[in-house]
Amino acid sequence: MPNNISAGDTAWLLASAALVMLMTPALGFFYGGLVRRKNVLATIMHSFFILCLISVQWVLWGYTLAFGPDHGGIIGGLDWLALRGVGQDPGPYAPTVPHEAYMVFQMMFAVITPALITGAFAERKRFKAFVVFTLLWATFVYDPVAHWVWGGGWLGQLGALDFAGGTVVHITSGVSALVAALVLGRRVGYGRDALEPHDATMTVLGASLLWFGWFGFNAGSAITAGGLAANAFVVTNTAAAMAALTWMTVSWLHKGAPSVLGAAAGAVAGLVAITPASGYVDVSASILIGLGAGVFCYTAIQLTKRLKVDDALDVFGVHGIGGAWGALATGIFATVAINSGAKDGLVYGNPGQLGIQAIAVAASIIYSAVMTFVILKLIDVFVGLRVPENEEVLGLDASQHREAAYQI
Amino acid sequence: MEILAFVSFAVLVVAWLVAPSRGNVAVVSHAEDRKAA
Numbered sequence: 001m002p003n004n005i006s007a008g009d010t011a012w013l014l015a016s017a018a019l020v021m022l023m024t025p026a027l028g029f030f031y032g033g034l035v036r037r038k039n040v041l042a043t044i045m046h047s048f049f050i051l052c053l054i055s056v057q058w059v060l061w062g063y064t065l066a067f068g069p070d071h072g073g074i075i076g077g078l079d080w081l082a083l084r085g086v087g088q089d090p091g092p093y094a095p096t097v098p099h100e101a102y103m104v105f106q107m108m109f110a111v112i113t114p115a116l117i118t119g120a121f122a123e124r125k126r127f128k129a130f131v132v133f134t135l136l137w138a139t140f141v142y143d144p145v146a147h148w149v150w151g152g153g154w155l156g157q158l159g160a161l162d163f164a165g166g167t168v169v170h171i172t173s174g175v176s177a178l179v180a181a182l183v184l185g186r187r188v189g190y191g192r193d194a195l196e197p198h199d200a201t202m203t204v205l206g207a208s209l210l211w212f213g214w215f216g217f218n219a220g221s222a223i224t225a226g227g228l229a230a231n232a233f234v235v236t237n238t239a240a241a242m243a244a245l246t247w248m249t250v251s252w253l254h255k256g257a258p259s260v261l262g263a264a265a266g267a268v269a270g271l272v273a274i275t276p277a278s279g280y281v282d283v284s285a286s287i288l289i290g291l292g293a294g295v296f297c298y299t300a301i302q303l304t305k306r307l308k309v310d311d312a313l314d315v316f317g318v319h320g321i322g323g324a325w326g327a328l329a330t331g332i333f334a335t336v337a338i339n340s341g342a343k344d345g346l347v348y349g350n351p352g353q354l355g356i357q358a359i360a361v362a363a364s365i366i367y368s369a370v371m372t373f374v375i376l377k378l379i380d381v382f383v384g385l386r387v388p389e390n391e392e393v394l395g396l397d398a399s400q401h402r403e404a405a406y407q408i
Numbered sequence: 409m410e411i412l413a414f415v416s417f418a419v420l421v422v423a424w425l426v427a428p429s430r431g432n433v434a435v436v437s438h439a440e441d442r443k444a445a
Contacts, residue, residue, distance in 0.1 A: 287413040
């Protein structure tokens with residue numbers, strides 16, 4: 001077995017894991033810039049803490065639940081509990097890299113997914129509630145859905161295509177964010193005070209680092225250092241750029257000025273949308289996917305605001321809608337010319353693939369919405385979800401962490 | 409599909425040409441007032 005290991009594949013996968021690791025602190029900066037200065041440390045801490053928490057959860061039981069030997073298409077067995085049997089030899093998912101390398105690459109996906117949700121409950125969630133929520137959500141939402149799609153579960157068996165996490169990462173986190181925003185309720189002062197971003201430069205820096213890390217997310221998901229990784233890299237960059245241009249243009253026409261934050265959010269929306277498709281579509285399709293991401297995600301956010309849902313940092317609009325669009329677009333634009341191991345989509349004469357993608361989208365939405373609601377309600381009973389109003393007004397940096405971000 | 413890709417990019421370029429190009433007059437005036445003061 002060790003003789004099959006490719007130095008090139010292993011090097012690329014480990015480097016990709018490091019790239020994806022960087023995305024979680026980058027997300028902390030992306031979100032941190034968007035909140036008020038009294039909440040910036042608490043917001044960055046959400047991402048940084050999750051990096052630590054899920055790193056341990058994943059090696060102890062997360063990986064085996066998601067990728068362990070299949071049980072009925074629903075969940076992985078406990079054979080690899082605490083990484084027992086996961087070593088330097090290749091595992092069943094990637095024949096040319098050590099099983100540990102594949103595991104740690106997947107760990108970084110498990111880390112960033114719950115971190116994405118934190119943008120919805122920013123500026124008002126109790127830290128203790130956030131800790132418990134993250135642990136339960138990773139175990140009961142992320143790990144099973146990852147198994148369904150990538151670990152030999154029922155959606156994978158059905159033929160659903162998800163190259164790097166449109167359903168597993170973005171739909172689950174985006175829908176859960178919407179549920180969290182509804183369950184927690186609006187922030188104090190919502191609709192009355194200006195809840196403005198305190199540092200747009202921090203947000204643009206965060207978005208740029210996310211874009212950089214996303215090359216590992218998507219091109220790394222090829223698992224091999226070859227042509228498929230190169231294609232994923234190119235379409236990822238193209239879709240991000242096109243979505244940023246589109247979002248900026250739509251916001252310019254809508255609100256009269258080309259928004260810098262809009263360009264940053266648009267780039268992230270494009271990265272989200274190309275994620276499930278990046279190993280299956282060509283560059284022309286990536287331009288259309290980026291265009292759709294810019295239009296659909298921007299529109300969804302305007303609608304959420306009109307409905308007065310306080311999804312504080314627009315997680316549902318970017319990740320829920322972007323992920324759903326990307327998953328469906330995969331069923332439209334996928335081609336075996338890019339990936340001979342996949343299937344053609346609608347425009348190449350296989351409309352059935354779009355139906356399968358729709359099933360995967362619906363299953364991810366329903367399961368993550370129901371489970372997130374149950375988890376949040378349980379936590380509200382036993383721990384309490386929100387900080388008291390006076391602590392929210394004071395700010396979470398002082399009330400939850402007894403620290404201040406800036407001394408100037 | 410290549411044609412659609414070119415067309416969608418061209419639509420954006422046209423949108424930039426027709427998009428409003430005036431600055432925020434209130435902010436500009438305020439800045440000028442402060443400069444004069």
